[in-house]
Amino acid sequence: MRRQLGIIVAASFYYSGLVKLARWHTERSGPGLVILNYHRASGGDLRRHLLYLRRHYRLLHLEAALEELYAPHKEKKGDLDRRTPLVLTFDDGYYDNYTHAFALARKLQVPITIFLIPGYIQSGEHFWWLEGKRLASNAQVSEVTLQGRTYHLERTGERRALALAIDTRLRGASAVMEREAFLAFARELLEVSKGVTVEGEIERCLTWAEVREMEESDWVSFGAHTMHHPILAYLADPQEVQHEVQECHAVLEQQLGHPVRTFAYPVGQIQHITGVVLQAVQQAGYDWALTTMYGFNTSKSNPYLLRRIEVAAKQHWLIMAAEAAGLWGFFSRLRWIPFVRKHFTVTSWK
Numbered sequence: 001m002r003r004q005l006g007i008i009v010a011a012s013f014y015y016s017g018l019v020k021l022a023r024w025h026t027e028r029s030g031p032g033l034v035i036l037n038y039h040r041a042s043g044g045d046l047r048r049h050l051l052y053l054r055r056h057y058r059l060l061h062l063e064a065a066l067e068e069l070y071a072p073h074k075e076k077k078g079d080l081d082r083r084t085p086l087v088l089t090f091d092d093g094y095y096d097n098y099t100h101a102f103a104l105a106r107k108l109q110v111p112i113t114i115f116l117i118p119g120y121i122q123s124g125e126h127f128w129w130l131e132g133k134r135l136a137s138n139a140q141v142s143e144v145t146l147q148g149r150t151y152h153l154e155r156t157g158e159r160r161a162l163a164l165a166i167d168t169r170l171r172g173a174s175a176v177m178e179r180e181a182f183l184a185f186a187r188e189l190l191e192v193s194k195g196v197t198v199e200g201e202i203e204r205c206l207t208w209a210e211v212r213e214m215e216e217s218d219w220v221s222f223g224a225h226t227m228h229h230p231i232l233a234y235l236a237d238p239q240e241v242q243h244e245v246q247e248c249h250a251v252l253e254q255q256l257g258h259p260v261r262t263f264a265y266p267v268g269q270i271q272h273i274t275g276v277v278l279q280a281v282q283q284a285g286y287d288w289a290l291t292t293m294y295g296f297n298t299s300k301s302n303p304y305l306l307r308r309i310e311v312a313a314k315q316h317w318l319i320m321a322a323e324a325a326g327l328w329g330f331f332s333r334l335r336w337i338p339f340v341r342k343h344f345t346v347t348s349w350k
Helices: 002-015 018-028 046-056 062-069 096-108 118-123 128-138 156-171 176-190 208-216 238-256 275-284 317-324 327-334 338-343
Strands: 034-038 085-092 112-116 143-146 149-152 220-224 262-264 288-290
Touching: 002 018, 002 317, 002 327, 018 327, 034 317, 046 085, 046 096, 046 317, 062 085, 062 220, 062 262, 096 112, 096 208, 112 262, 118 238, 128 156, 128 176, 143 156, 143 176, 149 156, 156 176, 208 220, 208 238, 220 238, 238 262, 238 275, 317 327
Parallel strands: 034 085, 085 112, 112 220, 220 262, 262 288
Antiparallel strands: 143 149
16 A cells, blocks of 8 residues: 555656656756665566666766766766766675676666675675574574563564564674674574575675676676675774775775775765764775765765665656655655655665
């Protein structure tokens, strides 16, 4: 029901001409850049998303778009194309970025950018933010006490509560080693091996071979997303912040054989980006850094606090179209349509 209501609202935006009007306004407002933020590429109709975006926006690789954005007075290749520049980014490097996003990018000739986490590529382990659900779902014990609370796992609600508790503990870790130690403890406590998956291979990380194949196509570019995806502002040691940012830069440049200029902050809201984090990113040699803060970008935007619009492949293309035009966020943030704000804006942190 909620999904259908969201599609109805988005359809009213689109077929009334509001989406077209919003696109027109953005095009006439001066040089700007829309950056969309995906994670997974499967589970929806990404092909329909890309067809729509290719028709109504000027799609660019992230690096090319940012070079153009910050050189507004130079002659641009797109001067004859007045459509708003738009970039598609995918965070984390899920396997379906290869099976779905890359396959579509190559077929439809649409450039995309993927932000990689080298530590997971090298280890092949599960992303930590999936572990709460995985461990709770596959627990081999019927009862467990964790952090002073006992969970009776024969009840579905108790498994969900346990998953949330694990996720909260992992998210707030003050060091990567602390996070990994807790994960090892939780696996042992729940008697779950590393080999058990949540939704099969689709949840795994990319491999270096897949990364290189994508880059060789010229339709995929890559940026950095830290070595192990900690929430940088929560790390207690500034040197660990520097290591996560700088080592990621070094490893990616070594693997890819060319400079890596872009960085995306894990989770990426303003509370997750401290002065120490900003300094580390700049010192590592990145030219630009992307947040998950909502909005469009102009030549006056801070190059280390670039904004994105979070979307998802599972969204109906009409909702994505309203998001890309700025309408969905505009109405939901002004609370003109409360149920849009409550039920249909992509708000998950990961």
